[in-house]
Amino acid sequence: MHTGLEPPRGVWWKPAHKSEKVWVTIAFAWCMVLFAMMPLWHWKGGQNPSGIRSKVDPTAFQARTQEFIQQYQVGTDQGIAIVEPPPGSDVYLLGRMWAWEPILRLRANTEYTLHLSSLDLNHGFALYPLNINFQVVPGYDYGLRILAKEAGEYRIICNEYCGAGHHLMLGRVIVVDDGGITDSEAPVSTGTAYEIEPAGVAAINAGGER
Amino acid sequence: MRDFRTCATTGLRVHRQADALIKANAVVATVTLLVGGLAAILVLLTRWQAIHLLDVIPFYRWLTIHGMNMLIFFIIFFEMAVLYFAGPVLLNCRVPVPKLAWASFGLMVIGTLMVEWMMFAGRADVLFTSYVPLQADHWFYLGVILFAVGALLVTCIFFASLVVAKREKTYEGSVPLVTFGGLTAAIIAVITLAHGAAIYIPTWLWSIGIGNVDAQVYRMVWWGLGHSSQQINVAAMVACWYLLGALTVGATVINEKISRAAFVLYILFISMASAHHLLVDPGFGPAWKVVNTSYFMYMAVLASMIHGFTVPAGIEVGQRIRGFTKGMFEWLRRAPWGDPGFSALIFSVIIFGFVGGITGVTFGTEQINIIAHNTLRIPGHFHATVVGGTALAFMGVTYYVVPLIFRKKIAFWSLAKIQPYLFAGGMLIFSVAMTFAGTFGVPRRHWDITFANAPFDLQFSPAVDLLIAVTAIGGLLAALGGAIFILCTVWSVFFGKPMEEIGPSSMEEGAAV
Numbered sequence: 001m002h003t004g005l006e007p008p009r010g011v012w013w014k015p016a017h018k019s020e021k022v023w024v025t026i027a028f029a030w031c032m033v034l035f036a037m038m039p040l041w042h043w044k045g046g047q048n049p050s051g052i053r054s055k056v057d058p059t060a061f062q063a064r065t066q067e068f069i070q071q072y073q074v075g076t077d078q079g080i081a082i083v084e085p086p087p088g089s090d091v092y093l094l095g096r097m098w099a100w101e102p103i104l105r106l107r108a109n110t111e112y113t114l115h116l117s118s119l120d121l122n123h124g125f126a127l128y129p130l131n132i133n134f135q136v137v138p139g140y141d142y143g144l145r146i147l148a149k150e151a152g153e154y155r156i157i158c159n160e161y162c163g164a165g166h167h168l169m170l171g172r173v174i175v176v177d178d179g180g181i182t183d184s185e186a187p188v189s190t191g192t193a194y195e196i197e198p199a200g201v202a203a204i205n206a207g208g209e210r
Numbered sequence: 211m212r213d214f215r216t217c218a219t220t221g222l223r224v225h226r227q228a229d230a231l232i233k234a235n236a237v238v239a240t241v242t243l244l245v246g247g248l249a250a251i252l253v254l255l256t257r258w259q260a261i262h263l264l265d266v267i268p269f270y271r272w273l274t275i276h277g278m279n280m281l282i283f284f285i286i287f288f289e290m291a292v293l294y295f296a297g298p299v300l301l302n303c304r305v306p307v308p309k310l311a312w313a314s315f316g317l318m319v320i321g322t323l324m325v326e327w328m329m330f331a332g333r334a335d336v337l338f339t340s341y342v343p344l345q346a347d348h349w350f351y352l353g354v355i356l357f358a359v360g361a362l363l364v365t366c367i368f369f370a371s372l373v374v375a376k377r378e379k380t381y382e383g384s385v386p387l388v389t390f391g392g393l394t395a396a397i398i399a400v401i402t403l404a405h406g407a408a409i410y411i412p413t414w415l416w417s418i419g420i421g422n423v424d425a426q427v428y429r430m431v432w433w434g435l436g437h438s439s440q441q442i443n444v445a446a447m448v449a450c451w452y453l454l455g456a457l458t459v460g461a462t463v464i465n466e467k468i469s470r471a472a473f474v475l476y477i478l479f480i481s482m483a484s485a486h487h488l489l490v491d492p493g494f495g496p497a498w499k500v501v502n503t504s505y506f507m508y509m510a511v512l513a514s515m516i517h518g519f520t521v522p523a524g525i526e527v528g529q530r531i532r533g534f535t536k537g538m539f540e541w542l543r544r545a546p547w548g549d550p551g552f553s554a555l556i557f558s559v560i561i562f563g564f565v566g567g568i569t570g571v572t573f574g575t576e577q578i579n580i581i582a583h584n585t586l587r588i589p590g591h592f593h594a595t596v597v598g599g600t601a602l603a604f605m606g607v608t609y610y611v612v613p614l615i616f617r618k619k620i621a622f623w624s625l626a627k628i629q630p631y632l633f634a635g636g637m638l639i640f641s642v643a644m645t646f647a648g649t650f651g652v653p654r655r656h657w658d659i660t661f662a663n664a665p666f667d668l669q670f671s672p673a674v675d676l677l678i679a680v681t682a683i684g685g686l687l688a689a690l691g692g693a694i695f696i697l698c699t700v701w702s703v704f705f706g707k708p709m710e711e712i713g714p715s716s717m718e719e720g721a722a723v
Contacts, residue, residue: 001462002463003386003456003460003462004387004449004453004456004461004524005457006386007301007381007382010383012383012467013466013467016465016467020464023519024519027515027519031508034508034571035504037575038500038503038575041577042500047580048496048577049496053493078665079665080665121341121344121425124583124584124653126653130651131581131650131651133490133580133585133651134580134583135429135488135490135584136492137425137491137493138343141492155668157651158653159585159654160341161341161344163344164267166270166655167266167656167657167659167663168661169664170661170668171666172665
């Protein structure tokens with residue numbers, strides 16, 4: 001018997017004690033369970049990061065977001081446009097120092113494809129109160145299939161440090177009951193502050209690429 | 211030539227250059243620990259919204275200072291000391307090319323000073339990760355590069371010491387397990403520093419106006435540095451576990467094959483596991499993420515699970531050899547709980563494994579990462595691994611470095627005895643409370659979670675206030691433990707009673723080349 005400070009003499013490649021063999025077997029089996037769970041959860045799980053992604057020029061993404069806002073704007077709050085896109089459409093959300101644009105008004109139980117990107121630095125998309133977090137990287141369009149299960153008021157916290165105004169970077173998402181709004185393809189600009197609805201517990205299904 | 215001395219306690223023949231290099235690195239490590247610790251208190255008292263001490267800009271500045279000093283400077287300087295111990299000291303050999311060793315140390319110190327200067331001058335408020343395109347002053351990146359080059363040279367000197375020892379036959383058999391662990395850390399350090407060069411050199415060029423760096427590529431390569439450097443810590447920490455086990459209770463290596471194979475697993479799988487930082491990033495597909503974070507990461511997890519068994523088992527066997535054989539647990543009951551080296555070892559194993567390890571493995575899962583990414587759960591996790599695990603193990607080792615290398619008795623022994631309890635207890639409270647606060651979605655790296663001046667209202671559950679307060683209390687306890695550690699070691703080194711001096715015997719004279 002020797003300690004870890006002494007050089008072992010001769011052949012030290014010896015059979016392990018039974019207790020060690022048992023432990024290594026248990027540990028290995030457990031790691032294999034985890035290993036199997038990863039892909040399984042990806043295929044069977046209800047909440048996965050999506051595989052929709054592409055490179056995008058930050059200013060092009062900003063232009064696309066502006067176009068999206070002009071197309072579906074229904075109001076403003078705190079100087080930020082409120083946008084109500086049609087069900088199933090592509091939704092654009094731009095992070096920049098230090099705001100999320102636009103405010104999204106979505107229907108519950110309706111799938112959208114949310115495109116996230118940044119105009120300048122890395123930002124962090126953190127949906128409150130659901131606690132769903134994605135990295136927003138300039139130059140990359142992150143597409144997420146989302147489906148809000150419950151109506152309510154949501155906030156988007158920026159959770160990646162982006163300079164002195166990082167703590168001010170708070171966005172807003174409104175989810176209304178399905179059928180709660182009329183199908184308005186045409187933009188309706190009210191120009192007034194939007195009524196804030198009471199916050200509710202809900203779940204967003206960021207259904208990934210299968 | 212009085213190049214060697216014989217250690218009165220261990221009987222090891224110690225090269226005086228190794229002595230001096232260990233001392234120099236340990237001293238700088240402690241100074242940076244002090245700076246990082248001060249920053250920790252300021253950051254903590256700001257995140258505790260009831261106090262909210264610092265203004266917004268100083269908060270991020272001190273957070274940067276905290277991260278760089280703790281995760282880079284303190285830990286890597288200490289690891290350099292560990293390498294000089296695991297190489298030349300344990301193998302009874304000389305330090306190859308001492309001049310280069312001192313030049314490397316000098317480079318690391320210059321790099322450190324450049325980075326500190328930039329951070330304190332407010333020209334690098336970019337946090338530890340410095341994600342591009344957030345830009346710091348070019349001196350900041352150059353400082354990091356110089357530091358990394360210095361560290362890389364030290365790992366080369368460590369490899370050279372293995373060759374020198376083998377060639378000059380300063381030991382018989384294979385290298386000791388602790389040296390093998392040091393070798394693992396050194397190899398991972400090379401992988402890490404290669405990633406560091408691959409990302410910091412283009413970033414430095416970009417900061418002086420040459421070329422561009424893609425934000426996503428930066429994140430990927432940077433984490434090859436950022437996470438792999440934590441694996442240097444893990445390997446060095448596990449080597450320190452075996453070291454402390456041997457020094458405190460004569461812990462044995464129950465099977466060299468198993469322990470060494472586990473170290474090899476770290477080398478093989480760890481750099482791919484860095485991918486778990488990118489689980490919710492846009493740049494990579496699900497297959498890439500799943501392969502890297504499941505198959506590759508779990509094999510590194512397996513290594514830690516093996517060490518988590520063999521280290522306590524070795525302690526038990528060592529204690530039983532010393533005669534503590536009654537019943538199942540006499541070996542544990544009669545262990546030297548008053549020896550800060552021993553208590554630090556035990557708490558390091560427990561906090562690293564049960565708090566840091568388990569949280570870390572779960573966050574490495576795609577779906578759990580969605581609810582943990584960039585929330586307080588992340589710093590809650592890595593304070594358990596890096597602080598409760600690595601830093602505590604290094605503190606335990608320092609209680610032996612002071613008498614064995616500095617040859618001074620530990621001052622304020624009664625304080626030193628309780629220090630690991632205070633530090634471990636505080637860090638445990640801190641990590642667990644912070645992790646729970648994170649489950650409410652509280653972001654990390656955030657100056658004001660009341661969102662007082664934000665365009666919309668957001669109020670976290672009142673439970674968050676309580677958890678943050680508990681976090682702060684735990685953090686302050688740990689800071690007190692850290693302060694006692696610095697007091698005991700610094701006082702011992704400068705004003706402590708010297709251990710008995712043993713002169714070089716005739717055998718050692720002229721033995722050095």
